[in-house]
Amino acid sequence: MTAEELQTIIQAGLPCEHIALEGDGRHWYATIVSAEFEGKRAIQRHQRVYATLGAKMHTDEVHALSMKTYTPAEWAAAQN
Numbered sequence: 001m002t003a004e005e006l007q008t009i010i011q012a013g014l015p016c017e018h019i020a021l022e023g024d025g026r027h028w029y030a031t032i033v034s035a036e037f038e039g040k041r042a043i044q045r046h047q048r049v050y051a052t053l054g055a056k057m058h059t060d061e062v063h064a065l066s067m068k069t070y071t072p073a074e075w076a077a078a079q080n
Helices: 003-013 042-053 072-079
Strands: 018-023 027-033 064-070
Touching (some): 003 042
């Protein structure tokens, strides 16, 4: 899987204001900013992203995905 394919899958299931991916095709690191993360704990945010990947996590198309998830306000604060 390419970064572009993974990004497309995530964005199809989760409206993202920003998404950045790095990885080797199996192991990925993502920075994701979405208003849907408002009021959610980190585990709930990660579960939301995993839900967009569905079976791809179980069939090993995506072996590992590490994430930093932000709300738009958190992302703006992190950029300053």
